Amino acid sequence: MIAEAGLAALWFAAALALLQFVLAGMGVWRSTPLRAEATGSARTDAETTLTADIIAAVRPVAVVQGVLALFAMLLLITVFVRSDMSVLLVAENSHSDKPMLYKIAGAWGNHEGSMLLWVTILGIAGAAVALLERSLATRTLIATLGAQAAIALGFYAFLLFSSNPFARLDPAPADGNGLNPLLQDPGLAFHPPTLYIGYVGISIAFSFAVGAMITRDVGPAFARAMRPWVLGAWIFLTLGITAGSYWAYYELGWGGWWFWDPVENASLMPWLAATALLHSVSVLATRDGLRAWTLMLAVVAFSMSMIGTFLVRSGILTSVHAFAVDPTRGSFILALLAIYIGGALLLFALRVGTVKQGNTFDAVSREGALIVNNLLLSVILALVLLFTLYPIVAAGFGTQLSIGKPFFDKFIGPIALALGVVMAIGPMVRWRRDDPGVVLGRMIAPVAVTGFALVALVALGGGIAWLPLFGLALAIGLAVASVLPLWGRNLRRTPLFTYGMVVAHLGIAVSLAGMACDAAFTQETLVAVRVGEPYRAGPFSVTLDGIKPVVGPNWSALEARLSARRGADGAVFYLRPQSRFFANPVTVTSESAIATRWDGQLYTVLGEPDGTGRWQLRLWWKPFVTLIWFGGALVAIGGALSLLGRLRRERRVRVREAYA
Amino acid sequence: MKRWLIWVPFAVALGLLALVGWGLYKPADRTVRSALVGQRLPQFALPPIVPGKPGLATAAFAKGKPRLLNVFASWCIPCIAEAPQLLKLKQAGVEIDAVAIRDTPAAIADFLARNGDPYAAIGDDKTSSVQLALGSSGVPETFVIGGDGRIVLQHVGDIRAEEVPGLIAAVRNAR
Numbered sequence: 001m002i003a004e005a006g007l008a009a010l011w012f013a014a015a016l017a018l019l020q021f022v023l024a025g026m027g028v029w030r031s032t033p034l035r036a037e038a039t040g041s042a043r044t045d046a047e048t049t050l051t052a053d054i055i056a057a058v059r060p061v062a063v064v065q066g067v068l069a070l071f072a073m074l075l076l077i078t079v080f081v082r083s084d085m086s087v088l089l090v091a092e093n094s095h096s097d098k099p100m101l102y103k104i105a106g107a108w109g110n111h112e113g114s115m116l117l118w119v120t121i122l123g124i125a126g127a128a129v130a131l132l133e134r135s136l137a138t139r140t141l142i143a144t145l146g147a148q149a150a151i152a153l154g155f156y157a158f159l160l161f162s163s164n165p166f167a168r169l170d171p172a173p174a175d176g177n178g179l180n181p182l183l184q185d186p187g188l189a190f191h192p193p194t195l196y197i198g199y200v201g202i203s204i205a206f207s208f209a210v211g212a213m214i215t216r217d218v219g220p221a222f223a224r225a226m227r228p229w230v231l232g233a234w235i236f237l238t239l240g241i242t243a244g245s246y247w248a249y250y251e252l253g254w255g256g257w258w259f260w261d262p263v264e265n266a267s268l269m270p271w272l273a274a275t276a277l278l279h280s281v282s283v284l285a286t287r288d289g290l291r292a293w294t295l296m297l298a299v300v301a302f303s304m305s306m307i308g309t310f311l312v313r314s315g316i317l318t319s320v321h322a323f324a325v326d327p328t329r330g331s332f333i334l335a336l337l338a339i340y341i342g343g344a345l346l347l348f349a350l351r352v353g354t355v356k357q358g359n360t361f362d363a364v365s366r367e368g369a370l371i372v373n374n375l376l377l378s379v380i381l382a383l384v385l386l387f388t389l390y391p392i393v394a395a396g397f398g399t400q401l402s403i404g405k406p407f408f409d410k411f412i413g414p415i416a417l418a419l420g421v422v423m424a425i426g427p428m429v430r431w432r433r434d435d436p437g438v439v440l441g442r443m444i445a446p447v448a449v450t451g452f453a454l455v456a457l458v459a460l461g462g463g464i465a466w467l468p469l470f471g472l473a474l475a476i477g478l479a480v481a482s483v484l485p486l487w488g489r490n491l492r493r494t495p496l497f498t499y500g501m502v503v504a505h506l507g508i509a510v511s512l513a514g515m516a517c518d519a520a521f522t523q524e525t526l527v528a529v530r531v532g533e534p535y536r537a538g539p540f541s542v543t544l545d546g547i548k549p550v551v552g553p554n555w556s557a558l559e560a561r562l563s564a565r566r567g568a569d570g571a572v573f574y575l576r577p578q579s580r581f582f583a584n585p586v587t588v589t590s591e592s593a594i595a596t597r598w599d600g601q602l603y604t605v606l607g608e609p610d611g612t613g614r615w616q617l618r619l620w621w622k623p624f625v626t627l628i629w630f631g632g633a634l635v636a637i638g639g640a641l642s643l644l645g646r647l648r649r650e651r652r653v654r655v656r657e658a659y660a
Numbered sequence: 661m662k663r664w665l666i667w668v669p670f671a672v673a674l675g676l677l678a679l680v681g682w683g684l685y686k687p688a689d690r691t692v693r694s695a696l697v698g699q700r701l702p703q704f705a706l707p708p709i710v711p712g713k714p715g716l717a718t719a720a721f722a723k724g725k726p727r728l729l730n731v732f733a734s735w736c737i738p739c740i741a742e743a744p745q746l747l748k749l750k751q752a753g754v755e756i757d758a759v760a761i762r763d764t765p766a767a768i769a770d771f772l773a774r775n776g777d778p779y780a781a782i783g784d785d786k787t788s789s790v791q792l793a794l795g796s797s798g799v800p801e802t803f804v805i806g807g808d809g810r811i812v813l814q815h816v817g818d819i820r821a822e823e824v825p826g827l828i829a830a831v832r833n834a835r
Contacts, residue, residue: 299669300669337677389676395683
């Protein structure tokens with residue numbers, strides 16, 4: 001019954017989305033200011049009342065639609081928790097022996113469930129806009145909710161017609177197939193929902209842009225209304241990418257934190273677009289500039305989210321993450337992509353001519369710096385997209401190739417560094433116009449620190465490749481530059497969103513330092529060891545004490561005990577990397593063991609025995625690698641501070657207006 | 661802003677969608693082909709692996725007559741499946757040489773006793789070095805070598821019964 005109730009909830013939600021779309025369309029159409037004049041007849045009171053009623057109905061419908069979608073998701077989680085094997089999805093992806101956390105996470109660790117999660121978040125986001133948004137003009141808000149309903153409708157159709165998560169299996173099997181063991185990790189329980197909130201949150205920005213294009217209402221008020229939603233989605237994208245990177249780092253056991261895999265790129269591209277959007281929306285909100293460009297970015301950002309979903313779900317590119325390979329579903333999502341992206345860009349082309357040009361500004365100004373930031377982010381985005389899709393292009397010309405990490409690093413690295421330089425300067429430039437000489441004067445401290453770091457690194461380290469070398473020196477200068485906006489200010493009167501910017505920029509510097517340190521100083525040891533033989537890994541001496549079998553809830557493993565000590569007289573500590581065997585489905589995974597110290601991580605992976613009593617061991621000493629994720633978390637915290645600051649100020653303004 | 665510039669994003673998106681759609685309906689051939697097809701065989705000289713059968717060197721080819729070069733191993737299951745097809749090819753008059761990958765004399769002798777022996781010569785490639793030089797990425801693979809010592813064709817995977825006539829024709833045409 002639970003599964004049928006879930007399916008019914010989905011159908012009702014889809015019907016409400018249709019209603020929401022129709023009502024919003026009628027509301028926007030009937031309230032067109034020009035329509036009355038065009039038809040030449042004055043509106044009767046009855047007509048006006050009807051229009052007002054229609055418009056008033058859109059918000060509640062959006063809320064109920066979101067609640068129904070959430071209800072369907074909760075019912076799916078319920079059948080997973082109860083291990084109801086008569087539901088096809090549960091039988092294929094779960095197992096009664098699984099720990100409870102993974103039963104719940106299993107609900108979205110598969111194609112149908114993750115798409116249901118997608119529409120659930122979409123519905124909740126729409127409901128949140130309907131409930132919370134107060135500052136946007138009513139017509140634009142109704143158009144926005146209409147656009148949101150149009151997106152939801154497509155994805156409801158996708159779920160109901162080609163990916164029903166509640167399909168039954170008759171007869172029910174005795175037990176399920178189990179969840180892919182790589183996904184049986186606490187990281188999975190949180191990583192996809194976080195990333196999806198980010199992906200789908202961007203849909204709000206998209207709907208805002210579509211709404212604004214329909215009503216031709218693009219200006220600072222619109223930007224101020226859109227900004228918190230963009231910020232919110234961006235915070236979750238940042239968290240999702242950071243968590244995903246750490247998951248890949250410790251779970252896949254190859255010692256890297258980013259591989260430029262198509263699916264990683266799929267999460268990075270919306271982030272890049274959202275980051276650009278976040279900055280351009282500031283220009284629109286503060287200075288009423290970059291109107292068309294901001295609309296464009298909002299469309300591009302959500303397009304990247306959908307392309308990301310498409311790349312992951314269609315199996316069109318070879319990837320370690322390609323869980324579901326199914327061309328029918330791929331074509332369905334492709335059709336949705338064509339309708340939404342194509343439709344939005346068509347609307348853009350048709351309407352952008354009627355969007356008035358915003359304010360202009362000098363080249364040396366905050367706006368100028370933000371434009372350079374936007375351009376560089378767009379170039380990186382375009383390159384990532386091009387490199388990710390290039391194997392398909394090449395296949396068209398009959399050659400097979402794949403574009404690997406070194407290629408990406410070589411092209412993206414330098415642009416990212418240039419972006420870092422702009423990030424250091426931007427906050428120190430005034431809006432509208434500024435004097436280049438004065439700006440340079442403000443930059444003396446960071447420039448000096450960067451130069452000093454560069455000289456010190458060359459003198460001390462030596463032999464570091466140029467990209468990590470510049471990266472590390474720049475990161476140190478950036479850290480100084482990012483706190484400069486607080487210099488000489490009354491810290492208690494500085495608005496919270498300025499602190500947010502400082503923390504987020506500092507986070508980028510910290511993360512960059514981690515990446516550069518990992519690239520420059522990592523020491524790798526790959527050895528076949530006998531029990532009792534010590535090996536060196538960076539400053540550590542590591543000895544294999546022995547191998548013993550261990551048993552977990554749904555796996556068995558060979559576990560090595562490694563004793564490690566730093567230097568000759570450090571305290572001994574133990575690491576226990578495992579080679580884990582899962583019976584359902586049959587898979588072997590390697591569980592790395594990581595020792596975290598304040599200045600880096602010792603990363604150990606147990607490999608195969610060689611048959612003569614020796615075991616393969618991979619040992620890495622990665623100085624300061626943790627800074628990568630610590631920096632990512634700082635960026636998200638900065639975003640949260642900024643969001644809080646914006647909301648507080650908006651509220652204060654509203655309260656002041658209410659009393660005025 | 662120029663009028664046509666406004667349409668650029670729309671056009672780019674359409675192009676992207678067309679590309680991705682095309683990639684979806686025509687799934688890529690993910691076989692890894694050798695870069696040496698159409699070129700001369702690389703230089704190699706492998707010792708024999710079973711008594712009474714010569715080893716294999718580049719010099720054995722380029723004698724005016726096309727030959728098949730089969731890359732196989734006794735530990736490879738598809739190689740057992742393709743053995744009858746190789747015997748058929750031999751009956752049709754095709755001369756076949758082989759490179760045994762990471763194998764032992766006893767295992768190869770056993771493999772030939774069980775599955776038949778279509779080979780004129782078998783080279784012992786203990787370290788896969790010749791296999792790598794050929795640009796072969798797995799077993800079994802079969803190369804058609806022209807009479808002038810050039811690689812005419814690379815067949816990846818086991819030879820199916822229905823593919824035998826095609827291979828015979830390829831050998832005949834590879835003068």
